[in-house]
Amino acid sequence: MARLGRLVKTTTFRLAVLYTAVFAGSVGALFVFVFINTSVFAEQQTEAAIEAEVKGFQDTFRREGVGGLVSAINRRIDPNTRTDGIYLLINPNQQRLAGNLTAWPDDVEADDLWINFSIVDLQAAEPGLADVRGLQFLIPGGYRLMVGRDIREARAFRAQLLRSLNIGLGITIALGVVGGLLFSRSIMGRVEDITQTCRRIMRGDLSQRIDSTGQSDELSRLSDSVNEMLDQIEHLMSGLREVSDNVAHDLRTPLNRLRVRLEIAANNATDEKEKEEIEEAIADADGLLATFASLLRIARAEASLRRSFGPLQLGSIIEDVVDLYQPLAEEKGVEFGSNIDFSVTGWGDSNLVAQALANLTDNAVKYTPEGGNVSISLKAENGSAVLEITDSGPGIPASHRDKVFERLYRLDDSRSTPGSGLGLSLVRAVARSHGLSVTLSDNAPGLAVSVVFPPPPGPAGGAVTKSP
Amino acid sequence: MRVLVVEDDLETASFVTKGLREAGYVVDHAEDGRQALERAMSDTYDIMVIDRMLPGPNGVKVVETIREEGIDSPVLFLSALGDVEDRVEGLKAGGDDYLIKPFAFAELLARLEALTRRGRGQGELTQLSVGDLEMDILARKVTREGKRVYLHPREFKLLEYLMRHAGQVVTRTMLLENVWEYHFDPQTNVIDVHISRLRQKIDKPFETAILQTIRGAGYKLEPAV
Numbered sequence: 001m002a003r004l005g006r007l008v009k010t011t012t013f014r015l016a017v018l019y020t021a022v023f024a025g026s027v028g029a030l031f032v033f034v035f036i037n038t039s040v041f042a043e044q045q046t047e048a049a050i051e052a053e054v055k056g057f058q059d060t061f062r063r064e065g066v067g068g069l070v071s072a073i074n075r076r077i078d079p080n081t082r083t084d085g086i087y088l089l090i091n092p093n094q095q096r097l098a099g100n101l102t103a104w105p106d107d108v109e110a111d112d113l114w115i116n117f118s119i120v121d122l123q124a125a126e127p128g129l130a131d132v133r134g135l136q137f138l139i140p141g142g143y144r145l146m147v148g149r150d151i152r153e154a155r156a157f158r159a160q161l162l163r164s165l166n167i168g169l170g171i172t173i174a175l176g177v178v179g180g181l182l183f184s185r186s187i188m189g190r191v192e193d194i195t196q197t198c199r200r201i202m203r204g205d206l207s208q209r210i211d212s213t214g215q216s217d218e219l220s221r222l223s224d225s226v227n228e229m230l231d232q233i234e235h236l237m238s239g240l241r242e243v244s245d246n247v248a249h250d251l252r253t254p255l256n257r258l259r260v261r262l263e264i265a266a267n268n269a270t271d272e273k274e275k276e277e278i279e280e281a282i283a284d285a286d287g288l289l290a291t292f293a294s295l296l297r298i299a300r301a302e303a304s305l306r307r308s309f310g311p312l313q314l315g316s317i318i319e320d321v322v323d324l325y326q327p328l329a330e331e332k333g334v335e336f337g338s339n340i341d342f343s344v345t346g347w348g349d350s351n352l353v354a355q356a357l358a359n360l361t362d363n364a365v366k367y368t369p370e371g372g373n374v375s376i377s378l379k380a381e382n383g384s385a386v387l388e389i390t391d392s393g394p395g396i397p398a399s400h401r402d403k404v405f406e407r408l409y410r411l412d413d414s415r416s417t418p419g420s421g422l423g424l425s426l427v428r429a430v431a432r433s434h435g436l437s438v439t440l441s442d443n444a445p446g447l448a449v450s451v452v453f454p455p456p457p458g459p460a461g462g463a464v465t466k467s468p
Numbered sequence: 469m470r471v472l473v474v475e476d477d478l479e480t481a482s483f484v485t486k487g488l489r490e491a492g493y494v495v496d497h498a499e500d501g502r503q504a505l506e507r508a509m510s511d512t513y514d515i516m517v518i519d520r521m522l523p524g525p526n527g528v529k530v531v532e533t534i535r536e537e538g539i540d541s542p543v544l545f546l547s548a549l550g551d552v553e554d555r556v557e558g559l560k561a562g563g564d565d566y567l568i569k570p571f572a573f574a575e576l577l578a579r580l581e582a583l584t585r586r587g588r589g590q591g592e593l594t595q596l597s598v599g600d601l602e603m604d605i606l607a608r609k610v611t612r613e614g615k616r617v618y619l620h621p622r623e624f625k626l627l628e629y630l631m632r633h634a635g636q637v638v639t640r641t642m643l644l645e646n647v648w649e650y651h652f653d654p655q656t657n658v659i660d661v662h663i664s665r666l667r668q669k670i671d672k673p674f675e676t677a678i679l680q681t682i683r684g685a686g687y688k689l690e691p692a693v
Contacts, residue, residue, distance in 0.1 A: 259570050260480065262484040263573050264486070320648060322655065324662075325654075327665050351651050351652055365656075
């Protein structure tokens with residue numbers, strides 16, 4: 001039923017319905033035309049026959065007078081010559097002179113000389129009312145002649161025709177609706193294929209392609225175009241990766257060489273002071289390399305291909321991070337706790353999310369003074385996972401809250417604290433590639449960082465797992 | 469110990485080669501993928517250090533090929549590519565460890581040491597002992613000088629890793645990767661704090677310290693002589 005509902009909502013179905021309506025309308029118009037023509041033709045045939053007969057009687061009257069007319073009528077209604085004609089000749093006193101009607105019909109609707117009336121037919125196999133169409137003819141001297149035809153058969157034919165045409169129209173509409181449903185279902189199936197493939201690609205599997213039906217219709221051409229576009233995107237992405245890989249290789253190798261050279265120099269140094277200085281140089285190089293590594297990691301996190309994405313047990317990631325930082329917090333005299341709803345899951349790369357969470361936790365623990373507290377909570381809100389890290393440190397003034405996500409940005413009074421200023425940039429990069437929204441707010445005192453995960457990909461998006 | 473170093477940057481190669489020779493290894497060097505394959509096929513090495521980005525067949529291809537040939541010496545990848553994906557690709561191809569450039573030479577030495585030990589099949593033991601420190605992995609029980617030492621689960625795992633690599637230098641990155649199973653660097657040196665807490669329990673109450681800090685490298689668990 002839901003499937004039918006979905007079907008009815010599709011554009012193709014609406015088009016099919018419109019098409020059926022237009023088609024049924026044309027067929028209906030055609031049928032009306034056929035009906036009118038056929039029934040009018042039958043009526044005209046009858047009237048032409050009556051007029052011809054009246055013309056004949058007029059001639060007889062002119063030649064032979066009323067007497068001739070009477071005998072002509074009597075000839076016509078002779079029971080031996082089967083006739084479907086109805087005749088009546090009356091004198092000015094309304095008395096019947098000849099004919100097979102007992103009296104002039106009184107219940108007549110007359111227009112001009114043409115009249116319609118009903119009679120009781122006693123001769124028919126099944127006696128009953130007969131409809132008659134007649135033409136009256138005034139004869140000089142007050143005589144009146146009426147020639148009619150039983151039009152029951154014509155009426156019946158007309159009714160039969162109308163019934164047939166209605167049935168025909170009904171069948172046309174039924175076929176149109178069924179055809180529309182089948183048609184839109186097959187189109188919808190193919191469009192659904194394209195949608196599914198696109199969803200899989202958005203989840204990071206760029207190698208997916210839409211199946212080609214090999215036909216040359218519009219949908220196949222659309223699929224081919226999408227596939228070509230994907231080839232191009234994949235090509236560009238790998239090009240981008242290659243560039244950053246090469247930069248990494250080209251810059252890191254000489255840096256590494258520098259470090260190894262210093263290390264060897266330190267080992268060979270005999271003078272203690274010289275050795276100390278070289279070791280300081282090594283520490284500087286390490287700082288440089290760490291910053292460089294962070295920048296590369298941020299670039300990678302932003303361009304992360306989602307290939308490594310999967311369902312995340314956020315609760316256990318938080319536990320790991322708490323476990324990692326707990327001793328550090330204890331050593332600093334900072335109370336560190338968590339409040340985790342383990343049924344909440346997310347979607348992403350566990351290493352990147354863990355790194356982002358570790359960076360946020362690192363900051364919270366680092367900036368919270370002795371006796372303060374840091375807390376991580378995880379809960380579900382409107383179907384989204386919401387992770388919150390609060391501390392009781394100095395917080396971040398509202399005017400600086402956006403800037404702290406910029407690369408290498410550091411608050412003036414935090415310059416004495418160790419750190420590269422890249423921690424939050426990495427958080428932002430992870431947030432971008434994962435579609436997370438990160439907001440900083442005042443925890444009065446301290447900072448509250450709230451990370452909202454997008455709802456995981458729906459049932460069509462594959463695996464959605466819930467932890468027990 | 470015979471080591472094959474495959475590295476196209478000649479200067480890095482010469483430092484690595486020199487350092488390893490000083491550390492007592494017998495070192496051969498190959499400059500590209502083709503040469504690496506020739507060497508690996510014709511000689512037997514205890515361990516191979518292979519750069520991922522090489523002229524000719526790249527490092528991953530080289531390792532795949534030698535694994536197909538049935539050569540199972542441990543392989544350590546060196547790479548400037550630090551992505552989890554790259555790492556997984558390297559390990560899938562048959563690599564045993566993955567070290568990201570730039571690296572401290574001490575880190576390389578520590579990992580090579582760990583890899584060559586691993587080859588000797590120590591990983592399956594359930595009873596470990598280092599001097600008078602003993603660990604029963606199944607019973608989750610640690611004693612030193614016969615006295616019970618109570619550890620948190622994570623401290624237990626940390627000590628287990630150190631004991632399995634007793635006598636070797638273990639770096640902070642190795643600990644994070646193997647004990648916490650994450651591939652990222654904590655900004656602050658949180659590992660040091662974990663080590664110092666472990667020390668409180670296994671060293672402080674006793675006369676001698678067996679968990680040493682190796683300056684500029686990491687830690688080493690070694691019975692006092």
